[in-house]
Amino acid sequence: MSDPAARLRGAGLRATRSRLAILGLLGELGGHRSADELVERSRSRGHPIARATVYHVLQSLERAGLVLDADAGPGRTLYESAADRHHHFVCQDCGRIVDVPCLAGAKPCLTLVLPGVVVEEAQVIFRGLCASCTSGRAAVAPGRARRAAG
Numbered sequence: 589m590s591d592p593a594a595r596l597r598g599a600g601l602r603a604t605r606s607r608l609a610i611l612g613l614l615g616e617l618g619g620h621r622s623a624d625e626l627v628e629r630s631r632s633r634g635h636p637i638a639r640a641t642v643y644h645v646l647q648s649l650e651r652a653g654l655v656l657d658a659d660a661g662p663g664r665t666l667y668e669s670a671a672d673r674h675h676h677f678v679c680q681d682c683g684r685i686v687d688v689p690c691l692a693g694a695k696p697c698l699t700l701v702l703p704g705v706v707v708e709e710a711q712v713i714f715r716g717l718c719a720s721c722t723s724g725r726a727a728v729a730p731g732r733a734r735r736a737a738g
């Protein structure tokens with residue numbers, strides 16, 4: 589399922605050139621990428637894709653479940669190619685994003701008590717300090733850093 593064309597077909601989407609390019613780029617680069625970065629990468633590879641098209645394609649890939657968006661704070665929607673729904677840890681110091689495996693092992697990870705509501709999935713964002721930022725601050729306030737990560 590790592591072949592972009594096969595993944596698109598499996599999700600019932602037509603394998604257009606821009607969908608193939610963006611899904612391929614996300615898989616190849618790994619991690620979490622902004623739409624701007626995808627525009628930049630496709631241009632630098634000699635296959636420019638218009639910004640509006642990149643957004644449009646990301647939306648359709650997201651609806652089809654081939655791409656996840658990782659909320660990493662204001663003005664910074666990041667996308668990733670992912671098979672498994674997972675959560676994210678965001679470092680408030682350096683902005684590093686770390687994937688966190690599903691906490692419960694099954695959707696939805698969390699349930700809530702809200703009358704009449706059916707929860708299908710939950711995406712949790714953990715905020716705090718990453719390992720390298722924690723070690724940089726360890727001498728100053730180790731206890732504070734640990735609590736911030738919870």
Ligand SMILES: [Zn+2]
Binds near residue numbers: 680718721
């Ligand atoms: Zn950090």
Ligand SMILES: [Zn+2]
Binds near residue numbers: 687
């Ligand atoms: Zn992720």
